[in-house]
Amino acid sequence: xxxxxxxxxxxxxxxxxxxxxxxxxxxxxxxxxxxxxxxxxxxxxxxxxxxxxxxxxxxxxxxxxxxxxxxxxxxxxxxxxxxxxxxxxxxxxxxxxxxxxxxxxxxxxxxxxxxxxxxxxxxxxxxxxxxxxxxxxxxxxxxxxxxxxxxxxxxxxxxxxxxxxxxxxxxxxxxxxxxxxxxxxxxxxxxxxxxxxxxxxxxxxxxxxxxxxxxxxxxxxxxxxxxxxxxxxxxxxxxxxxxxxxxxxxxxxxxxxxxxxxxxxxxxxxxxxxxxxxxxxxxxxxxxxxxxxxxxxxxxxxxxxxxxxxxxxxxxxxxxxxxxxxxxxxxxxxxxxxxxxxxxxxxxxxxxxxxx
Numbered sequence: 001x002x003x004x005x006x007x008x009x010x011x012x013x014x015x016x017x018x019x020x021x022x023x024x025x026x027x028x029x030x031x032x033x034x035x036x037x038x039x040x041x042x043x044x045x046x047x048x049x050x051x052x053x054x055x056x057x058x059x060x061x062x063x064x065x066x067x068x069x070x071x072x073x074x075x076x077x078x079x080x081x082x083x084x085x086x087x088x089x090x091x092x093x094x095x096x097x098x099x100x101x102x103x104x105x106x107x108x109x110x111x112x113x114x115x116x117x118x119x120x121x122x123x124x125x126x127x128x129x130x131x132x133x134x135x136x137x138x139x140x141x142x143x144x145x146x147x148x149x150x151x152x153x154x155x156x157x158x159x160x161x162x163x164x165x166x167x168x169x170x171x172x173x174x175x176x177x178x179x180x181x182x183x184x185x186x187x188x189x190x191x192x193x194x195x196x197x198x199x200x201x202x203x204x205x206x207x208x209x210x211x212x213x214x215x216x217x218x219x220x221x222x223x224x225x226x227x228x229x230x231x232x233x234x235x236x237x238x239x240x241x242x243x244x245x246x247x248x249x250x251x252x253x254x255x256x257x258x259x260x261x262x263x264x265x266x267x268x269x270x271x272x273x274x275x276x277x278x279x280x281x282x283x284x285x286x287x288x289x290x291x292x293x294x295x296x297x298x299x300x301x302x303x304x305x306x307x308x309x310x311x312x313x314x315x316x317x318x319x320x321x322x323x324x325x326x327x328x329x330x331x332x333x334x335x336x337x338x339x340x341x342x343x344x345x346x347x348x349x350x351x352x353x354x355x356x
Contacts, residue, residue: 001027001035001037001038002036002038002052005025005038005040007045007047007048007050011223012042012044013044013298014220014224015042015224016042016290016297016298017224017290017298017300017303018223018226018227018287019227019274019280019287019290020224020290021042021272021274021290021291021292022040022042022252022258023039023040023042024039024059024256025038025039026061026136028061028063028067029063029067030063031068032063032064032084032087032088032091033087033088033125034061034062034063035060036059036060036061036124036133037058037060037136038052039056039059039256040052041053041292041293042290042292042297043292043295043297044297044298055258055261056257056258057134057160057256057258058127058132058133058134059134059136059160060133060134060136061137062135062138062148063137063138063139064137064138064140064144064145065138065140065141065144066140066192066194067138068084069083069084081143081144084144085147085151088151089154091121092151092155094122095128096129096155098122098125099126099130101116128157128158129157131157131158134158134256134257135152135158135159135160136161136163137161137162138163139162139165140164140165140166140167140195140198141167141194145165145167145168145171145174145175146174149177149180152180153178158180159178159179159180160181160255160256161182161183161214161255162180162181162182162183163183163216164183164184164218165182165183165184165206166184166185166189166195166198166202167197167198168182168202168211169205170197172205172206172209172211176210176211180211181212181213181214181251181255182206182211182212182214183215183216183252183255184203184213184216185198185202185215185216185218186203186229186230186233186236187200187236200232201236201237203247204236204237204238204239207239212251212254212255213247214247214248214251215248216252217229226248227245227248227280228281229247229248231244231281231282232244245280245281249263249264250263270292271291271292271293271294272291272292273291274289274290274291275287275288276288287300
């Protein structure tokens, strides 16, 4: 993901306007083992590599369930949930063998190491086995959640988060046992068959048995309103507002291994904060300012000024176009203009303010 970050994407600015400072950017969910993620700070206007969160643990996207099965072309493996598990087990078996081979490559002539052919895919999986890369896995049903939990125990690696995890409330104790976090939706359900048992109480129920829970967006639009998503946890919990707000502040920071720097207002942490004009859990509240690393990246007053200026510029250009059209149809204007003949191409130059 870090190779394709677009720091000029308008959604970065829109999410700043919604009070977002940090994001875990993941690939889609078409493959059992997907690509490497990027944790970023929304430093709007900076170069792409300057958005990367310095020191954030590396991660990788896994996926389970229907998305993996249905994205296969006909006859392409895997086509079942059992096949998805086998793909993951085969990959970690190969990674463990690759790791062992690299560790025992001595014995060459003159004490030289015997080279092992490098495999970039297995390098990433070895990082998972070594605890240097977290797994963030798309998941819905309880059976697939339990499956990946068992695989993580068999190969001794850590699951950073189960993403979406809409049946997590059914197996919350097992999630807590393997130390995985749960990054779920607040109240999405029944949008496809495998989420038929999703309920809005999912997050609070998992939190009650010791799972570190956060709410995710899965959408550039919903990411603008995560504060009101947290309010839903307070409604369905029931939970205190303080505990519910943790679902979009310190809890996701804990899941990503960056809670020593962000997620709460404490001495020594990064100066990432949001100024609201009211209760942040209220749908009537607006974000007035968003600060990252002590720098203001969004200001509501400034935003309104810029919008007014852009509207003025737009109206000026529209009037120029309209006035040039009026000049065109005038007869005997003395400007030597001629009516456009049928079939003749027409273009407009903003520089000269004329139709050609």
